[in-house]
Amino acid sequence: MSPRKDIDPAAKARGGRNIALGLGLAAFVILVFVVTVVKLGGNVGPHF
Template sequence: MSDPNLEGEDFRRARRGRNIAIAVGLAVFVILVYVVTIVNMGSDVLHRPL
C-alpha cells in the first residue's frame, strides 16, 4: 500500500524500478530452475521408455 502523500513522480519512478527488478528476478529464477533441470537430466532424457 502506498502512502498518497508520497505519491509523486519520484515515487512512481522508484516503484516502477522496483517492480521491474522483481519481475527480472523472478524470470531469472524460473529460467535457472528450467536450465538446471535440463542439465541434470542430461542425455538420459533421450533414453527413457516411451
C-alpha cells in the first residue's frame, strides 16, 4: 500500500494546533497543581 496523498493540508495543520493546545493545557494544569502543592506545603505541620 502506498501512503495516502489525499490528506487535506488544513486538516493536518488543525491536528498540529490541537496537539499544541492540548500540550499547553496539560502544562498549565501541571503548573497550577505544583504551585498549589508548594503553597499548601508550608501549612502542613504537626497538629498534636
